[in-house]
Amino acid sequence: MTTVTDFRAFDLDEALMKVIQEKEFKVPTDIQIQTIPAALDARDIMGSSPTGTGKTLAFLIPAIQHLLDFPRRKPGPPRILILAPTRELAMQIADQAKQMTKYTDLSVATITGGVAYMNHVEVFSKNQDIVIATTGRLLQYIKEENFDCRAVEMLILDEADRMLDMGFAQDVETISAETRWRKQTLLFSATLEGHDVYDFAKRILNDPIEINADPSRRERKKIQQFYYRADNIEHKTALLINLLQQEACQKVVVFVRKRERVHELVTALHQAGIRSSYLEGEMVQVKRNEAIKRLQNGTVSVLVATDVAARGIDIDDISHVINFDLPRTADVYLHRIGRTARAGKKGTAIALVEAHDYDLLKKIERYVHEPIKMRVIEALKPKSKTPAESKKKKLSQKAKIKKQDKKEEKKKIKERHRDTKNIGKRRKPTKQESIQPI
Known part of the structure; x- marks a missing residue:
């Protein structure tokens, strides 16, 4: 594959390049290098990439370029439909889409839950080019015949694995059937591991290119990792x-x-005088929005969250990601730490590791292809030994016992030469023994 060091290599429209230069996006990320050319060639794509590696731009750039290359002659329903599992993610994608279409006449709209019906009327009444939607609310409007799917040329599914986790598989397949006239489908997932995503992709994609994009060493180096x-x-x-x-x-x-x-x-941090907000599963939309907004505007400096609650949250200028609990799998670790060091900035990822986490830490190191350095706070030095040290100590004790056993085996018992020299030889009878009585 040819090395791409500049967005100009994609031969993009001037309106797109102007925004890219303004935002000072210099070298494309791995997912962008692999996705953009294939998407511009109108291929279906099944891609995976950790959070924070430029995945959103990887599908927005070819989608916008397609609309600019093939302008519509008269106003009509949306031509690009992007599905997201949560309202927050949909809003983030829409925000980026609006920024990227800044110097074009293209329009961007959202259809999500938690918003009154009247606020979506403009989506149905006006010309729209790109619509970003959550599956439940969009399906409701499709069933009510308030959303026309016939003009959709490109269907993009972001965080498809989470859609499956949240039970939206049937909804997505219904929307896929309603947009059956489309020319292209792009599916992105945090991971392509397991049969669920593959089986799901086979049903809605046509001869897709599979892209597995790990962050490059250059991208990973922006994140300092310690434990x-x-x-x-x-x-x-x-x-x-x-x-x-x-x-x-x-x-x-x-x-x-x-x-x-x-x-x-959150209680412990409050007692220590540290301002924090939190995200947890099944939290109502208003409270979720408020928790994120408080971190964004600096009202609090810490957001405590589970993976399920925080998936897809994109907050600018995160300085640190702290893994209070290590995740159960190494790929989730990579998605977590990807929330810092975004848009070319640097960040720090810290893991707090108990003895039972040590094997998992080693798996994570193998997965990210680099060692994670240990640090110590002098006032809070651990009193216990590392599992490796304990294991080494046990092994050394076993080795000592084994060595001692061997020494004891090798100790020679003093024996007279005459007692050992004829061992194994057949004894010859003496003369007296050889005389037989008559």
């Missing part, structure tokens, strides 16, 4: 508070595994 060892949950909480009180931690996302841990941490 601190913790003896137990209390020690880990003390480490977190100490880190959050440091001046460098300006805007932080703290990840935990379970909802119960979210409330425990």
